[in-house]
Amino acid sequence: MMVILRSLALEAGDAIMEIYNSEDFDVRAKSDDSPVTAADEAADKLISAGLRAAFPDAALVTEEQSATHDLSVSDFFIVDPLDGTKEFVQRRGDFTVNIAWVEAGVPVRGVVYAPAKGRLFMTRADGQSVEEIGPFDKETPGEAKEIHVSTPDETALLVVASKSHRDAATDAYIGKYSVADMRSAGSSLKFCLVATGEADLYPRLGRTMEWDTAAGHAVLSGAGGHVVRFDDHSPLAYGKDGFANPFFIAHAPGVTLLPG
Structure with a gap:
């Protein structure tokens, strides 16, 4: 395949x-x-x-x-x-x-x-x-x-966010963490940056569709990372009616996720 x-x-x-x-x-x-x-x-x-x-x-x-x-x-x-x-x-x-x-x-x-x-x-x-x-x-x-996710330093996290869809809510959520470096990237490259250890955390507080995320999600999972819902931190599932995603967080396992 x-x-x-x-x-x-x-x-x-x-x-x-x-x-x-x-x-x-x-x-x-x-x-x-x-x-x-x-x-x-x-x-x-x-x-x-x-x-x-x-x-x-x-x-x-x-x-x-x-x-x-x-x-x-x-x-x-x-x-x-x-x-x-x-x-x-x-x-x-x-x-x-x-x-x-x-x-x-x-x-x-x-x-x-x-x-x-x-x-x-x-x-x-x-x-x-x-x-x-x-x-x-x-x-x-x-x-x-x-490729493998990083072992994050929670006092100095590396964060990636959307280049074209970043907003005040995303910035406010990122502000809850101790961030050493913040970068912007487009498309599913954000998942791949977490997968390679170039970033530890990618929160998405905006509309996405399953075709936007599935391939990057698979790559991140195969590198040891996770993609979870923003609201309850349960795994992000696919095949939903209409193919629309809820807000989500992609992260390396060592990141302690904070509530929104």
Whole structure:
């Protein structure tokens, strides 16, 4: 499975970068006023076709086809072909291709590829997460290193938050902790920064959808981290009606989570 997911993520990344490097690209608004581009649609078409050909009996949820989804199974693929469209439109580079496999409501396998950053994160077949060292060959996986969450120093935490969706409530919550360094990042890269130990804590007090988070969630879990609901700190589950997430916190296990 992971060889196919990796290859599709890289192919989608190539299609995205071709449009990203063009002089201009069409930006339109979806029904919820979020932006969509030709890159979102090209990547969605490529990944959807590849997954349906390789896994014809598996359920598939993608952001760009979300209006057609009526999910009645607990095991499914979930895809955000271009996570961080705002970052893409502003040419900031913090966008990713997200492909995940969910079993019984839990993301157990995932690929997060940031083509403009040249970073590729994925879970192996045994569930361990790795970061592959580029350059990348779509057919043959290259050298990869296992990634693991940090052992946090709770007197000097490393925190990452959304670049495009950070607000006063998020800042107020982060202010409850002893923070040594605060950085902003776009898309599911925030999960990956916690997975590699580059950050200890990522709180999200804003609207997200399951396709935004599933692949990054899988990568973080495979590196020893957790993603929990903000309200009661129970595990974040998938396959919810409408695919909308509650507020959540992604963190390394050594962080003592504080109430909101």
